[in-house]
Amino acid sequence: MDLSREGVVDGLQRIVEPGDVITDEKILIESSVDNFRKLQNIFGVHTMPVPAAVVMARSTEKVAAILRFADRHGINVIPRTGGTATEGGLESAVPDSIVIDGSAMNEVVNIDAYNMQATCQCGVPLQVLEDRVRELGLTTGHSPQSKPVAHMGGLVATRSIGQFSTLYGGIEDMVVGLEAVFPNGAVTRIKNVPRRAAGPDIRHVVIGNEGALCFITEVTVKLFPYFPENNVFLGYTLKDMKTGFEALRAVMVNGYKPSVARVYDPGDAGLHFSHFVADDDCVLLFMAEGPAGIAKATAAGVEGIVAAFPECTRVDSAYIETWFNDLCWGPDKITAEDERIRQTRNVNRTTEISADWSSINDIYQAARARIIEEIPDITMMGGHSSHSYINGTNMYFNYFFNVVDVGPAEETTKYYLPIISIICEETLKRGGSIVHHHGIGKARAPWVKDEYGSSYYILETLKQAFDPDGIMNKGTIFPL
Amino acid sequence: MGMGGLNTEAIPSQMSDLRVLACFKATPDFEALREADWATAAAGGVETRYVRRVLNCFDESALELALRLSETAARRGVRAELGALSVGGRDVEPYLKTLVALGYERATRVPPEAAGGESEVAGGESGLDFAPGVVASIIAAYAQRVAHSDLVVLGWRSGPGDSGTVPFRVAEALGWPCLTQVTEVEPLSDDRLRVACVADDGPLRLTLRGPCVLAVGNAVVSHLRVPTLKDRLARRHRPIEVLAAADLGVDIAAQRHRETCLPTGFETIDRSRRGVVIEGQSPHDKAQTLFDSRLRDIMETL
Amino acid sequence: MRFVVVLDGTVTTVARQARALAAFLRDGLGDASVELAGVTEGGRGELGGVTERGELAGETLVFYADDGDKRRLVDLAPTRDVRLVKTTARRPDLMVDDLLALGAGAHSTGPGTLGGEIALILTAGGATGAELATRLACRTGGAVLTDALSIEVGPRELRGRRTVYSSHLRGRFALTTRPWCVSIDASWNDGPRSPSLKPALEHYVLSDTDETGGAQATPFEDIELVAAPSTDDLAESRFLVVAGYGAGSREATKRIAQAARRMGAGFGASRPVVMNAWAPLDRLIGVSGTRTAPVLCIVVGASGAPALSWGIERAGFIVAINPDDHAPIVRDSDALLLDDGVAVIEELAEIVAAQREQGGAAPTA
Numbered sequence A: 001m002d003l004s005r006e007g008v009v010d011g012l013q014r015i016v017e018p019g020d021v022i023t024d025e026k027i028l029i030e031s032s033v034d035n036f037r038k039l040q041n042i043f044g045v046h047t048m049p050v051p052a053a054v055v056m057a058r059s060t061e062k063v064a065a066i067l068r069f070a071d072r073h074g075i076n077v078i079p080r081t082g083g084t085a086t087e088g089g090l091e092s093a094v095p096d097s098i099v100i101d102g103s104a105m106n107e108v109v110n111i112d113a114y115n116m117q118a119t120c121q122c123g124v125p126l127q128v129l130e131d132r133v134r135e136l137g138l139t140t141g142h143s144p145q146s147k148p149v150a151h152m153g154g155l156v157a158t159r160s161i162g163q164f165s166t167l168y169g170g171i172e173d174m175v176v177g178l179e180a181v182f183p184n185g186a187v188t189r190i191k192n193v194p195r196r197a198a199g200p201d202i203r204h205v206v207i208g209n210e211g212a213l214c215f216i217t218e219v220t221v222k223l224f225p226y227f228p229e230n231n232v233f234l235g236y237t238l239k240d241m242k243t244g245f246e247a248l249r250a251v252m253v254n255g256y257k258p259s260v261a262r263v264y265d266p267g268d269a270g271l272h273f274s275h276f277v278a279d280d281d282c283v284l285l286f287m288a289e290g291p292a293g294i295a296k297a298t299a300a301g302v303e304g305i306v307a308a309f310p311e312c313t314r315v316d317s318a319y320i321e322t323w324f325n326d327l328c329w330g331p332d333k334i335t336a337e338d339e340r341i342r343q344t345r346n347v348n349r350t351t352e353i354s355a356d357w358s359s360i361n362d363i364y365q366a367a368r369a370r371i372i373e374e375i376p377d378i379t380m381m382g383g384h385s386s387h388s389y390i391n392g393t394n395m396y397f398n399y400f401f402n403v404v405d406v407g408p409a410e411e412t413t414k415y416y417l418p419i420i421s422i423i424c425e426e427t428l429k430r431g432g433s434i435v436h437h438h439g440i441g442k443a444r445a446p447w448v449k450d451e452y453g454s455s456y457y458i459l460e461t462l463k464q465a466f467d468p469d470g471i472m473n474k475g476t477i478f479p480l
Numbered sequence B: 001m002g003m004g005g006l007n008t009e010a011i012p013s014q015m016s017d018l019r020v021l022a023c024f025k026a027t028p029d030f031e032a033l034r035e036a037d038w039a040t041a042a043a044g045g046v047e048t049r050y051v052r053r054v055l056n057c058f059d060e061s062a063l064e065l066a067l068r069l070s071e072t073a074a075r076r077g078v079r080a081e082l083g084a085l086s087v088g089g090r091d092v093e094p095y096l097k098t099l100v101a102l103g104y105e106r107a108t109r110v111p112p113e114a115a116g117g118e119s120e121v122a123g124g125e126s127g128l129d130f131a132p133g134v135v136a137s138i139i140a141a142y143a144q145r146v147a148h149s150d151l152v153v154l155g156w157r158s159g160p161g162d163s164g165t166v167p168f169r170v171a172e173a174l175g176w177p178c179l180t181q182v183t184e185v186e187p188l189s190d191d192r193l194r195v196a197c198v199a200d201d202g203p204l205r206l207t208l209r210g211p212c213v214l215a216v217g218n219a220v221v222s223h224l225r226v227p228t229l230k231d232r233l234a235r236r237h238r239p240i241e242v243l244a245a246a247d248l249g250v251d252i253a254a255q256r257h258r259e260t261c262l263p264t265g266f267e268t269i270d271r272s273r274r275g276v277v278i279e280g281q282s283p284h285d286k287a288q289t290l291f292d293s294r295l296r297d298i299m300e301t302l
Numbered sequence C: 001m002r003f004v005v006v007l008d009g010t011v012t013t014v015a016r017q018a019r020a021l022a023a024f025l026r027d028g029l030g031d032a033s034v035e036l037a038g039v040t041e042g043g044r045g046e047l048g049g050v051t052e053r054g055e056l057a058g059e060t061l062v063f064y065a066d067d068g069d070k071r072r073l074v075d076l077a078p079t080r081d082v083r084l085v086k087t088t089a090r091r092p093d094l095m096v097d098d099l100l101a102l103g104a105g106a107h108s109t110g111p112g113t114l115g116g117e118i119a120l121i122l123t124a125g126g127a128t129g130a131e132l133a134t135r136l137a138c139r140t141g142g143a144v145l146t147d148a149l150s151i152e153v154g155p156r157e158l159r160g161r162r163t164v165y166s167s168h169l170r171g172r173f174a175l176t177t178r179p180w181c182v183s184i185d186a187s188w189n190d191g192p193r194s195p196s197l198k199p200a201l202e203h204y205v206l207s208d209t210d211e212t213g214g215a216q217a218t219p220f221e222d223i224e225l226v227a228a229p230s231t232d233d234l235a236e237s238r239f240l241v242v243a244g245y246g247a248g249s250r251e252a253t254k255r256i257a258q259a260a261r262r263m264g265a266g267f268g269a270s271r272p273v274v275m276n277a278w279a280p281l282d283r284l285i286g287v288s289g290t291r292t293a294p295v296l297c298i299v300v301g302a303s304g305a306p307a308l309s310w311g312i313e314r315a316g317f318i319v320a321i322n323p324d325d326h327a328p329i330v331r332d333s334d335a336l337l338l339d340d341g342v343a344v345i346e347e348l349a350e351i352v353a354a355q356r357e358q359g360g361a362a363p364t365a
């Protein structure tokens, strides 16, 4: 980089309204991390290099100008929208970075109910879009737990997935077109078409790039009819995860598409379902939705399949429905959880992986056993599978530990990273993927070459081609 | 409280200097219910069976304050023995197990149903939600007859009943004073505690001597610490005690009949906002209309 | 059948207690209860009067600790007839002894007692009022309703309302035995200072007793009042103006803040405003900022994203000034002005200031 910190700020002030260049110390510090180091934020301890400025982007043209400026001077750029990232994607790996905040680009550009697609700028909160389309009896079908707080740009950039994925798919199945700006200032629009076979699908260069290749300014997603009145919920208790995975597999390979298909291990079930399950119970649950006939038939089919597993005991569906209605994490829950952590120093972390049906249970068992054995101060080690496919499923490890004898800054090195490391090792060993939906961020970047193997060539070449000067979100996806 | 000065009688080795009883209730998580769930209230009741349980927030503070009190006491050479009591069904057992893992020496529950007729529907609402007199009798009897408590610590109120009278009733039954809206407790010696509370006229601190009911309010400490899996493993054989109310001399059915403040129905509280559009030709017009039609009255109450 | 209002004059909140209880007597009793209060049609507000039949009358029982306070305390009583009892401060358990000694629990006939049957004992909102009511009911076999929003005398029982289910619902209750011991809800403390309440009742002091004798070991020592937290804090503010990102610039945000100050309102801002450094971080309302509960909240140029609405949803009355009628704030507001925020708020500040000069509504935030 050939500019001083002041030089960076000065340059930005020439590009955008001076008021849009934020240099308030507190905000810069807050913008140097994400949830990966949430403990540091909660305790006001700061270890990451402080960005030079947060700049509010207000148009595609301004984004292009900022990127050109950064590229010319080799300044690291961190794209940001909702700020809910969990894997260090928003961390400033190097000093004097520019955070481009797209949250002010929050216009719902067009809702096209005839062609069933909606276009919005990157800073539109998913909840806002969903509420707007619901007024028309439609849904985006996307419902990550962070729906109230995450924005469309970030959701596409992380390749996010929602609770109804088994029916609607992940964000990659929803995005039909988009607009993105590359470090050289090139503004690229991928048009909205139902499908095309005109070469490789370039949407996938952008979706999931985690701000390491380009800045997403606009996205167009599919819309679906919304029939909440037809929802059917099914819940079961059972004694082991192996049976749970088998039941999920049976549902999937028999061709059913419930919107939700999950199995919780006893630890995780204890957090959610202790009012109706015993200590050592697992919970298997489904939701069927869609037009009345489909929802009904799906539920009946799933019921029939699970009936073949005598270990599964049906529970009152109202438990599942009530629980499901309260699953999203709005600001109230996030704030309450931060306060809980501040007082108890008991931290909740999650790591999500995926694997085929043959390996998933082994990965779950092996990682869980090792973590309990090798990591101190664990208060809960569990997880659930929440997104299933014809060939396998995911495992969302959910774990809590007390931070003992170390400061908030050492939490990642003493507990979090060693746990991630165990999960990654056990997953890679059995051919699974170490990242199911939170993104690689900086936390799992050290494993990216193992994750990709020989195909890392393709990934690396994308970076070299689109971000030759390496200014986009240093350390994210590609380790420093 | 306290063992007296020069008493030469043999003191049992198990004797503790300060016996603290912390009481708690697990309630349905009301925040997990939707507008529509509350809307049915007027017609019948609210169906809370299907939502998860949470510790009543004030009780959670009380449980943690008791743990901190015992730790500070230990540093000052005073042994505080902690007991936990809940008038509750099987769904409070996970909490009792957690408390045992955290170092509570006794963990007891008294089923809220009359002996014999125990219908402990999993996740069901306690039959005593609107019977604070019965709950208080059970707590007082347990404190007096079983735990021989010096101090009873509990949340100042709990839903769904929210009468806020249980601590006072326990104090009445025991003939003790009661401090309410307690926010902090610090042991000074085996018979003196420094207590912070919020009185009607503002926050205050005082030194407490002798037995007392401490009703915990908005304490700074609002979360219970979490035991590790190893703590749980180490104390997993400690039994959870289940006592029938009758064993404490409390006849639940008869006592219920003696409750004198009885719920007769519920009303929904309409929180939806009207969003009345204030029309006008100019910003001035609109501001004037707003002021005349609504703000003048509201501002009088400020 | 008579009623007694209890005031705890040993603490500084007594004037507020008296005001709240007077407001409750005026507005908190259903129609059927008007008689009980001894309020006649022509003389609403002249509480404690005896009806034509001469059977219903209220008295105020005032606890005090310091002889010098007596005169002032008597003047606060919401009824004409007043009794004074000297007692130990901060000991509701002992105050209940005093009440019993006066005959609050039974038909009493002796001199210096309340005399006759007391049907209703009304205490102030807050912890002491609740404790007095509860303990009294326990000792007399009466029934207690705490935090009463309203009460109504039925043929055989007292009916009342209070919130239940952690404020999600209102419950209706029946009190089946007498005396009915009722502490009123703390929200009555905030009630309007009604101009119709006659502050200068002529009071009659019926008795004055000293119950501080019989030195008992006190369980509470070294009582130290801690300074209450300052009230210009956003969380405590009763009137708030909140600027949103729609303000558009630092300059406009400043003008909104100035208008707020003119009206005597507190000033807060949404996250994007603070992120832009148009307002300092300590003004942030909503997630990771302050959660407020003002009586009146005027939101200027905010769309009402969940992060902000969480911070203001407990407000009593929300006014939104916003040109976009699609914004979520539209749903979350009581009154809506579709217009440029800065222009309207400045006009409003003008109106409020003019009103204040005329001696009208003058909020003190």
Ligand SMILES: Cc1cc2nc3c(=O)[nH]c(=O)nc-3n(C[C@H](O)[C@H](O)[C@H](O)COP(=O)(O)OP(=O)(O)OC[C@H]3O[C@@H](n4cnc5c(N)ncnc54)[C@H](O)[C@@H]3O)c2cc1C
Pocket (backbone or CB within 6 Å): A034, A035, A078, A079, A080, A081, A082, A083, A084, A085, A086, A088, A089, A090, A102, A122, A143, A144, A145, A146, A149, A150, A151, A152, A153, A154, A155, A156, A157, A158, A159, A160, A161, A162, A163, A209, A210, A211, A212, A214, A215, A216, A217, A329, A437, A438, A439, A441, A473, A476
């Ligand atoms: C409580 C909670 C629940 C969650 N639940 C889920 C869930 O169910 N499913 C799920 O998939 N995820 C979940 N997440 C993770 C997170 O919400 C998602 O990763 C989300 O997609 C991030 O969106 P955001 O707008 O907050 O992005 P940010 O946090 O702002 O950014 C995320 C990443 O994307 C990059 N980025 C952001 N905006 C752009 C842009 N315009 N152009 C290019 N790159 C950009 C950033 O540099 C960063 O690397 C959860 C997180 C939390 C805190």
